[in-house]
Amino acid sequence: MTNRQSCTITILETSDLHGSMLPIQYANNAPTESGFAKIARLIERERSVNEHVLFIDNGDLIQGTPLAYHHAKKNDKAPNPMIACLNEMKCDAAVIGNHEFNYGLPFLHKAIQESSFPWLSANIVDAESGEPFFGRPYRMMELPEGVRVAILGLTTHYIPNWEKPEHIAGLRFEDAFESAKRWVADIREQERPDVMIVSYHGGFERDLATGEAIEPLTRENVGYALCADIEGIDVLLTGHQHRTIADCFIHGVAVLQPGSQGSFLGKMQLRLEKKEERWEIVQVESGLLSPVGMEPVEAITELVAPHEKLTQEWLDSPIGKLLGDMRITDAMQVRLKEHPLIEFINRVQMDLSGAPISNTALFDNVSPGFPSDITMRDIVSNYIYPNTLQVIRISGQDIKDALERSASYFETYDGGDVKVHPSFNEPKPQHYNYDMWEGIEYKLDISRPPSERVVFLQFQGKPLDRQAQYDVVMNNYRAAGGGNYTMFQGKPIVKDIPTDMAELLATYIMEKGTIEAELNSNWEVIW
Incomplete structure (x- = not known):
């Protein structure tokens, strides 16, 4: 009888948090059952019961609430509260989203510098050199068992159609599909990962079940094509469309999308077995974890508190x-x-x-x-x-x-x-x-x-x-x-x-x- 080694990797995904750190509705300060402080409790729980947990944020983090607006416009010299929260929860990687550019490149650079995790985007490049602008297109991680995991970041390349030109000066947004095709092949050849994760701040251009087109051919979203036409992707983490997608496979690729504003935490578990000299994924399960009823993590609320106080005073002016x-x-x-x-x-x-x-x-x-x-x-x-x-x-x-x-x-x-x-x-x-x-x-x-x-x-x-x-x-x-x-x-x-x-x-x-x-x-x- 063959003695097979096995291990399980748990991937946790947030996306499109849009500055929603606290469980409140800013229009009237009524409590909500969403927000990162509650999501953080779920992350803590998952880490307490699972050995290998990767926490990835899929973009659109630093814009979207009065808290985020006040920080950017009235208090931008202070540490970014959204970044501080992800640092506290030991985020493993984040992807540049389209709304990350809303307050300009200096503001974004400051946020990146304050991050204890890498920001990834393979297809946002320097307009002159063609090199990935934010430095790291992907991250390699190796587990104690020797399992090698690659995380490639991609961003919807439609940003120049929305963003103010001065906010993206010096950047070129390469086609996300073409970039993924090139980078996945290079990573497979050079890094030889056992698990290839693509975290894409973008969504789907086709119906997930039928494959029929569901939006004009703008290529704002190319998630379906990433799954159907690129070999070597095991997991596709998505966002941008604010959808809730789990327990879904497209052409054999496991797909996840956790909604927005901290309404869900995406969870995917991969069970791997070592067969001869290679680790192989033998089982994939995914779901959406609800923060309803969760107590906010105190460390998160304490980090946000001084920023929140200033925001509330400003809001009531x-x-x-x-x-x-x-x-x-x-x-x-x-x-x-x-x-x-x-x-x-x-x-x-x-x-x-x-x-x-x-x-x-x-x-x-x-x-x-x-x-x-x-x-x-x-x-x-x-x-x-x-x-x-x-x-x-x-x-x-x-x-x-x-x-x-x-x-x-x-x-x-x-x-x-x-x-x-x-x-x-x-x-x-x-x-x-x-x-x-x-x-x-x-x-x-x-x-x-x-x-x-x-x-x-x-x-x-x-x-x-x-x-x-x-x-x-x-x-x-x-x-x-x-x-x-x-x-x-x-x-x-x-x-x-x-x-x-x-x-x-x-x-x-x-x-x-x-x-x-x-x-x-x-x-x-x-x-």
Whole structure:
């Protein structure tokens, strides 16, 4: 009888934490059952019962909550609290996510320097030398039994379509698939790992079960192709799409994705046996561990506490007063007929930029709107992204095409309730990709087929000239074509306002002292 050696490796994955270190909802400080402090308790538990545990963060760590915003904008000389938390939990590796660039390269470099773990990304390279910009494309680890584990980092290469150019100056984003193909082969040949893990801050472009395409061929996500068309990958850790994926294999590759904001901890266990001179994976199990009911790890809450105190004081700073009602009680109704909050944001954008036309979005379905006494908490609860503003020059046809893109947010109406089209809900909610406009008058008829829904479109009381050029203000994500608004890509930038929109809104309200809810009802959705 052959005496086989065996061992088990436990891989723990976080992804898209977006600064969610504590189990609170910053809009009202209500407790939540998510966040890294609770996830950390799960990590502790797994380490207490498993011998070989690898903890990998898959990116989008340092942006996303008021805590992260306040640190970046008001307290950036202090140690980064998100990095300190991962250091405390002995993270083994992290991957650069697209939102890591939101506050600029100096801020990101500082975070990396403070990290006790390596940041990996094989396909983000120096524009001149072509060498991996962040130094380490992969990490090799060897267990006491001699098992060799490779962790290769990849990042969605679509970042130049979203990020401000000055935040990524000197970088080149190589195709994630092509980079993976080259690096996996090189690592297999040179390092001879027993386990090849690819941690990819990106998601899936195809249905996991059928292989059918689920998004336009932008190559923002190439997870399915990584599994189907590259030999040598054993495990693919994913993120970016904020999905929950476990107990899943694509062309024999074990796949994991743990949601976002610390809602789950991804867990994958590999059992290996030594056969002759090689270790082989003989069994793979994966799942999503919920932090519901977990007590936060005190060491994490203590690390965050001084930063949190400053954040809370800043959030409760009074800004101004509101006459009228800008509260949101039904997000769908906001998207069907103009709401005072949307009109206000568009009006601020137009006032600050001088552009005659503006668009903006209601980013999610939990935005509360503004109360009568406005604080900074109200600003960041409604404008949750660190966007800046740009004025771009586009044609009337571009405006019409953009409205049709927005109109595709709705399923074709055939009676009953108005429904969101699945493409805006899956694989993750994309409510932020439905824009509402000011400075033009329009109607969208959602009983009509997609691309034929703009049934009324005027500018200053006359039909919009499809051939004419118009200056339109919008956030930098949209101006770069983000959200598949390809009609905006490459258009002349007439004006750039590099201040975060949350700060612009706060300053505008403070200068006014009192703002008023207004509504000109320049647009509506009909059926």
